[in-house]
Amino acid sequence: MNGMKPEVSHIRVADDCDCLVGKSLEELKELAIRMGEPAYRGAQMYAALYVERVAQIGRMTVLSAAMRRRLEESSRVGLPEIMRRHRSADGTVRYVLRCAADGGTPALGVTRDAVIETVFMPEEKRQTICISTQAGCAVNCQFCLTATLGLVRNLTSGEIVGQILVALEDNRASLKPQTNVVLMGQGEPLLNYEAVMAALGIILDAKGLGISPKHATLSTSGIIPGIDRLAKEKVRPKLAISLNASNDEQRDKIMPINRKYPIAKLMEACRNYPLRTWEHLTFEYVLLGGFNDSVEDARRVAKLAGNLCAKVNLIPWNPGELPYRPPDAERIEAFRKTLVEKGQRAFVRYSRGQDVMAACGQLALVESAARA
Ligand code: SF4
Secondary structure (H helix, E strand, O other): OOOHHHHHHHHOOOOOOOOOOOOOOOHHHHHHHHHHOOOHHHHHHHHHHHOOOOOOOHHHOOOHHHHHHHHHHOOOOOOOEHHHHEOOOOOOEEEEEEEEOOOOOOHHHOOEEEEEEEEEEEOOOEEEOOOOOOOEEOOOOOOOOOHHOOOOOOOOOOHHHHHHHHHHOOOOOOOOOEEEEEEEOOHHHOOOHHHHHHHHHHHOOOOOOOOOOHHEEEEEEOOOOOOOOHHOOOOOOOEEEEOOOOOOOHHHHHHHHHOOOOOOHHHHHHHHHOOOOOOOEEHHHHHOOOOOHHHHHHHHHHHHHHHEEEEEEEEOOOOOOOOOOOOOHHHHHHHHHHHHHOOOOOOOOOOHHHOOOOOOOOOOOOOOOOOO
């Protein structure tokens, strides 16, 4: 070192990825320091990105004009781009988003653009945003249209957080005080663990997106090592298990992942999962007409979930180009009643946005007539 100050304008400030979205508070502070700025500038960037949802570096007026210029030379905010909005009659919006690969890094597997889906569901007092964690999915659940895409690639933490920012910003004028986030879009979150946890670090941070862990749910097809890992995290969302069958024979047929992680082992992982005082597990059960919707199935599900602090969400299957049929209304009600009689909390959840292919299991980049 010769004591001379480095030429800060020539420092490449983001050498793993040019995108600011997805960076943690610590990473942004380091970035500021590498630019020769004080660390608090990083905290200002963090607030600008995640609290104020500023989408362009040039508009981060909390930073000096000179810093903004230097930052623009090497970085970009990096939000996913809205390609299409499909608006449902019930107010749900299915976004088709492009995540650009430029600025990504082959080390993260980000070598090509990905097209993904995010669903925004407005309600009276809140909105729920369903986000994707991978482009496509490799898990191959037989009742889910996303499976037909195969796995395209993992999403980066920025692409995961960016979906929420885009959906909130696009609905800024009508936002309700509470936002719920569900990791139930394309992909299996626990097969993209690092990026998902990095994103959740920002999403659940009171100084970041500020979503309460009580209002965020990660849904898994039952990746046991991922569940065990999640159990050890200090900051984590609620956990939902996509069960969908009452025995292994049945589950093997519709969820090939069950051959690797069968029901007994999955239930053991659930029993070992450390629930917080306010928390319960959720079992999701897609009802496929004539396949897994009998009263006997309900009795077996009640037994499986019986000794756990859990509730069961029954989701009548949403039609798509797959060889299943939605369950009859009487069978849905008989299933729910059987669970309740066995002491199990159970609710029927009708998916929203079916008319624009935004409902559970329908995310497969399908075009629909209702566009905006
Ligand atoms: S249900 Fe989830 S895990 Fe299964 S194929 Fe669809 S996106 Fe993947």
